[in-house]
Amino acid sequence: MSRVAVLKGGRSLERQVSLRSGARVQDALERLGHDVVGIDAGTDLIRRLREEAPDAAFVALHGRDGEDGTVQELLEILGLPYTGSGVLGCARATDKALAKHLMVEAGIPTPEFFAFTQTAFRELGAADALGAIEERLDFPIVVKPSSQGSALGIKFAGTAADVPAALVAAFSYDARVVLERHVAGRDLAVSVLAGPSGLEALPVVEAVPRSENFYDFEARYEIGRTDFVCPAELPAAVEERARELALAVHQLLGLHAFSRVDLMLDAAGELYVLEANPIPGLTDTSLLPQAAEAAGIGFDELVGRILELGFARAAPVAGP
Amino acid sequence: MRDLMAVTARPEVISLAGGLPDTSTFPKETFAAVSARIAEESCAKALQYGPTEGLEETKDCIAEVMAAEGMRADREDMIVTTGGQQVIDLVTKTLIDPGDVIVAEGPTYPGAVPVFHAYQADVVQVDMDAEGMRVDLLEETLERLDTEGRSPKFIYTVPTFQNPAGVTMSLPRRKRLVEVAAERELLVLEDNPYGLLRYEGDALPPLYSLDGGVFVMYLGTFSKILSPGIRLGWVVAPPPVLEKINLGKQEVDLCTSTLSQLMVQAYFEGFDWRDYVRSLTDIYRTRRDAMLDALAESFPSQAEWTRPGGGLFVWATLPEFIDTTDLLALALRDNVAFVPGTAAYLDGRGHNSMRLNFSGAGEDDIREGIRRIGEVIKEQVALYGTLTGEMPVVQPEEPVVPEGEGGRVVAMPRRPTRDRRAGGA
Numbered sequence: 001m002s003r004v005a006v007l008k009g010g011r012s013l014e015r016q017v018s019l020r021s022g023a024r025v026q027d028a029l030e031r032l033g034h035d036v037v038g039i040d041a042g043t044d045l046i047r048r049l050r051e052e053a054p055d056a057a058f059v060a061l062h063g064r065d066g067e068d069g070t071v072q073e074l075l076e077i078l079g080l081p082y083t084g085s086g087v088l089g090c091a092r093a094t095d096k097a098l099a100k101h102l103m104v105e106a107g108i109p110t111p112e113f114f115a116f117t118q119t120a121f122r123e124l125g126a127a128d129a130l131g132a133i134e135e136r137l138d139f140p141i142v143v144k145p146s147s148q149g150s151a152l153g154i155k156f157a158g159t160a161a162d163v164p165a166a167l168v169a170a171f172s173y174d175a176r177v178v179l180e181r182h183v184a185g186r187d188l189a190v191s192v193l194a195g196p197s198g199l200e201a202l203p204v205v206e207a208v209p210r211s212e213n214f215y216d217f218e219a220r221y222e223i224g225r226t227d228f229v230c231p232a233e234l235p236a237a238v239e240e241r242a243r244e245l246a247l248a249v250h251q252l253l254g255l256h257a258f259s260r261v262d263l264m265l266d267a268a269g270e271l272y273v274l275e276a277n278p279i280p281g282l283t284d285t286s287l288l289p290q291a292a293e294a295a296g297i298g299f300d301e302l303v304g305r306i307l308e309l310g311f312a313r314a315a316p317v318a319g320p
Numbered sequence: 321m322r323d324l325m326a327v328t329a330r331p332e333v334i335s336l337a338g339g340l341p342d343t344s345t346f347p348k349e350t351f352a353a354v355s356a357r358i359a360e361e362s363c364a365k366a367l368q369y370g371p372t373e374g375l376e377e378t379k380d381c382i383a384e385v386m387a388a389e390g391m392r393a394d395r396e397d398m399i400v401t402t403g404g405q406q407v408i409d410l411v412t413k414t415l416i417d418p419g420d421v422i423v424a425e426g427p428t429y430p431g432a433v434p435v436f437h438a439y440q441a442d443v444v445q446v447d448m449d450a451e452g453m454r455v456d457l458l459e460e461t462l463e464r465l466d467t468e469g470r471s472p473k474f475i476y477t478v479p480t481f482q483n484p485a486g487v488t489m490s491l492p493r494r495k496r497l498v499e500v501a502a503e504r505e506l507l508v509l510e511d512n513p514y515g516l517l518r519y520e521g522d523a524l525p526p527l528y529s530l531d532g533g534v535f536v537m538y539l540g541t542f543s544k545i546l547s548p549g550i551r552l553g554w555v556v557a558p559p560p561v562l563e564k565i566n567l568g569k570q571e572v573d574l575c576t577s578t579l580s581q582l583m584v585q586a587y588f589e590g591f592d593w594r595d596y597v598r599s600l601t602d603i604y605r606t607r608r609d610a611m612l613d614a615l616a617e618s619f620p621s622q623a624e625w626t627r628p629g630g631g632l633f634v635w636a637t638l639p640e641f642i643d644t645t646d647l648l649a650l651a652l653r654d655n656v657a658f659v660p661g662t663a664a665y666l667d668g669r670g671h672n673s674m675r676l677n678f679s680g681a682g683e684d685d686i687r688e689g690i691r692r693i694g695e696v697i698k699e700q701v702a703l704y705g706t707l708t709g710e711m712p713v714v715q716p717e718e719p720v721v722p723e724g725e726g727g728r729v730v731a732m733p734r735r736p737t738r739d740r741r742a743g744g745a
Contacts, residue, residue, distance in 0.1 A: 011327070011330070013327060013649060013652075015326050015327055016326040118703065121703065121706050121707060122703075122706055127706060127707050127708070127709060130707070152645075152646070152649060153646055153649065163707075164641060164704055164707040164708045165640070165641035165642075165643070165704070167703075167707055168641060168642065168643075168646070168700050168703055168704050168707070169643050169646040170646075171700075171703060172646035172647060172649045172650040172700070173646070173649050173650075
């Protein structure tokens with residue numbers, strides 16, 4: 001069996017979830033018979049990796065640095081096989097603005113949007129364009145940091161007067177923000193996983209918030225405040241379409257091995273892709289493990305497969 | 321927000337978020353002497369279970385501490401607890417069924433929030449100003465609850481150097497609160513961890529001494545005058561309530577650590593505990609001054625903050641358009657942390673406020689931390705100005721309070737009239 005370093009924690013705002021994902025992955029890898037070492041990704045990451053000399057890195061990091069291609073770039077430099085998507089796929093998926101531009105170009109439905117950097121406001125007078133944007137998008141709109149993975153910094157603007165404060169909030173997390181038409185409806189997530197017969201879209205999970213406050217984004221993925229239904233009760237055609245879209249987005253962004261694609265289903269039955277997560281949560285309440293379970297793939301098998309896929313991708317590029 | 325708080329624990333972060341007392345100056349020799357005496361004289365007892373209500377020796381120490389604030393309490397009305405936090409839990413457990421009403425200050429002690437949540441209390445938070453809880457608003461609230469056929473099971477208050485607001489309830493309001501409680505036969509839980517940490521002015525009588533322990537239950541702790549690590553607090557309450565608290569405590573942990581209790585006893589017998597409180601008071605006064613100076617220097621003119629005469633906390637309020645949870649993300653980028661104001665409310669208010677602690681960091685760290693927070697606030701104020709094409713208007717200030725009770729005054733966020741009750745579910 002192999003010696004595997006599980007990278008977890010880190011400095012991102014999703015540190016806590018990552019520590020839980022990492023701990024669970026470590027347990028699974030040990031059960032699978034691997035020699036496992038957990039590394040909290042900090043300033044000594046490279047030194048630790050050199051000391052521990054693992055055969056591969058299992059990246060259980062979420063959010064900034066861990067999911068946006070930064071850590072992946074370092075692992076490439078070290079020549080160490082690692083799990084999940086590569087540098088480019090991570091970079092494309094975690095930049096929501098870029099990912100949405102690519103979706104629009106590829107004809108994948110995503111809510112209408114505009115993206116801005118702080119520089120545009122500070123140096124190019126973009127504030128003067130806000131009025132036009134507000135007309136084009138129709139209220140309510142959602143304002144979110146382009147790269148933040150969790151619900152932090154996502155604000156709902158019911159009227160034009162709410163927009164400046166929502167922008168201030170979103171800019172707390174990222175230099176770029178996305179203003180997006182709000183799609184009211186059902187909150188769906190489709191996980192994608194590579195298998196023996198190619199890429200597969202797993203059963204759809206629906207997040208049903210218990211909170212009456214529909215716009216309480218923080219409640220959305222919090223246990224006890226949201227119920228998760230898997231497989232989601234959907235008309236067969238909608239389910240089929242959701243899975244198709246998830247696979248299309250996974251491939252469009254160049255993601256590898258696994259991902260989770262979040263969608264909205266509106267009252268008219270139209271699906272819209274919100275974003276793709278290159279390293280979705282792997283905790284005991286996370287959506288990818290739930291979807292895998294519904295497809296008959298247990299957690300250990302899931303983790304084992306993700307590790308194999310990491311080795312498989314590394315193999316052909318192993319140099320002379 | 322919990323995700324953000326997880327990041328504040330990183331060593332490179334200057335944390336003004338915690339409520340940590342300074343334990344670095346407690347004399348090592350004293351600790352050694354106390355430990356040696358227990359080993360010598362009461363080793364077997366220290367290692368044994370004790371009575372649920374606590375050791376008589378501990379109660380003597382408690383009586384001494386309460387006497388220092390002008391209170392007299394009978395030993396049989398006390399239970400020694402595992403920290404003051406356990407009192408909040410036990411009182412809530414004893415008195416609250418799901419949906420029952422608790423009246424608390426707005427903002428209230430952030431550590432009480434999860435307790436009230438856990439027992440599914442319906443918490444109604446009454447606004448404060450520089451003189452503490454607005455007792456006139458409390459009376460209005462009680463009237464309104466009356467018309468709904470409801471009555472609070474108890475009123476929770478930190479009247480002196482309140483956590484998080486740093487304000488102190490004035491004497492007229494204390495008297496009126498005690499009267500209201502008696503008229504309506506309402507229990508009050510007076511949480512008083514900071515009363516002896518006074519940096520200026522004269523002490524005010526605790527509610528407990530004004531009421532004589534009829535309707536006021538008293539929560540005390542050794543955490544801020546000796547050590548939070550020994551986990552020793554106490555409650556004084558009327559017999560019927562105390563009996564239930566005793567049963568509740570048996571179920572939770574049988575008894576409070578005997579070792580900790582004997583340490584307090586040995587310490588009180590061998591040393592003057594007031595000396596250490598005096599030395600802490602000197603340290604905290606200097607740190608408070610450092611924080612207030614730094615705030616005046618580094619925070620923009622749109623910010624307001626309280627000027628506590630004691631305790632551990634300053635409460636700052638920023639312009640409406642700033643959400644301090646998001647601001648914390650920005651502050652953490654610059655390795656500094658505070659507690660966002662929403663942690664002190666059960667009804668979603670407090671989004672533009674923050675709690676700043678001055679007891680747990682040295683003066684240089686306090687100054688640097690406040691400077692960094694000031695920078696990120698200014699960043700957001702400037703950005704908002706750019707987005708709206710205008711600079712935000714400063715809120716009109718409240719009247720200045722008398723010397724000793726704080727200088728610049730901050731009005732706590734007002735409750736919107738349409739939704740006056742906090743959700744407890």
